[in-house]
Amino acid sequence: DVKVTQSSRYLVKRTGEKVFLECVQDMDHENMFWYRQDPGLGLRLIYFSYDVKMKEKGDIPEGYSVSREKKERFSLILESASTNQTSMYLCASSPTGANVLTFGAGSRLTVL
Amino acid sequence: AQSVAQPEDQVNVAEGNPLTVKCTYSVSGNPYLFWYVQYPNRGLQFLLKYITGDNLVKGSYGFEAEFNKSQTSFHLKKPSALVSDSALYFCAEKLPWGGATNKLIFGTGTLLAVQP
Numbered sequence: 511d512v513k514v515t516q517s518s519r520y521l522v523k524r525t526g527e528k529v530f531l532e533c534v535q536d537m538d539h540e541n542m543f544w545y546r547q548d549p550g551l552g553l554r555l556i557y558f559s560y561d562v563k564m565k566e567k568g569d570i571p572e573g574y575s576v577s578r579e580k581k582e583r584f585s586l587i588l589e590s591a592s593t594n595q596t597s598m599y600l601c602a603s604s605p606t607g608a609n610v611l612t613f614g615a616g617s618r619l620t621v622l
Numbered sequence: 623a624q625s626v627a628q629p630e631d632q633v634n635v636a637e638g639n640p641l642t643v644k645c646t647y648s649v650s651g652n653p654y655l656f657w658y659v660q661y662p663n664r665g666l667q668f669l670l671k672y673i674t675g676d677n678l679v680k681g682s683y684g685f686e687a688e689f690n691k692s693q694t695s696f697h698l699k700k701p702s703a704l705v706s707d708s709a710l711y712f713c714a715e716k717l718p719w720g721g722a723t724n725k726l727i728f729g730t731g732t733l734l735a736v737q738p
Contacts, residue, residue: 609654613667616663
């Protein structure tokens with residue numbers, strides 16, 4: 511089975527801290543995605559990557575950056591966390607040409 | 623702009639009764655359409671998809687969905703609900719010309735509550 515692993519399930523950070531959310535997939539997928547999930551808003555795409563060192567902005571990239579130095583790892587970075595970034599963050603991956611995403615279990619971030 | 627609408631925040635149904643979770647899409651033409659399910663404290667799991675062909679699509683756990691082009695809808699259905707079906711359901715679409723990156727647009731989600 512394809513596995514997408516998000517190393518941190520729950521994090522509590524303070525305003526202004528730098529936050530790293532890590533995601534690793536083990537099936538050699540080209541595409542990786544970061545979404546945030548908020549009640550009433552569904553899932554919104556933050557960034558995605560279709561190859562190593564390649565990235566594209568999604569619908570809500572402000573306040574976030576990403577890094578993809580290796581194919582299996584896609585990191586989401588909050589340079590200076592703010593309270594409005596308190597959310598559930600979901601990572602997903604897929605192979606090129608496929609239409610189905612495989613999601614990780616999510617990382618719930620609380621910014622105080 | 624491309625969008626997916628799930629008009630109901632919550633659907634309540636008694637166990638054993640049929641269930642329907644509604645979804646409408648906005649893109650003209652033939653989008654790719656998907657349903658995902660999210661159980662508490664878990665990520666999303668793929669249920670089923672419509673790409674082309676038969677308008678009635680069957681998926682996991684006894685779920686099915688019907689693509690209706692004239693009504694731009696893709697409602698999720700199940701003939702007999704189980705308590706274990708209680709979860710958050712997301713409809714999503716992808717433009718067929720959107721390239722190989724599988725960028726999906728998700729609806730806001732519908733909470734399905736099945737009462738024993």
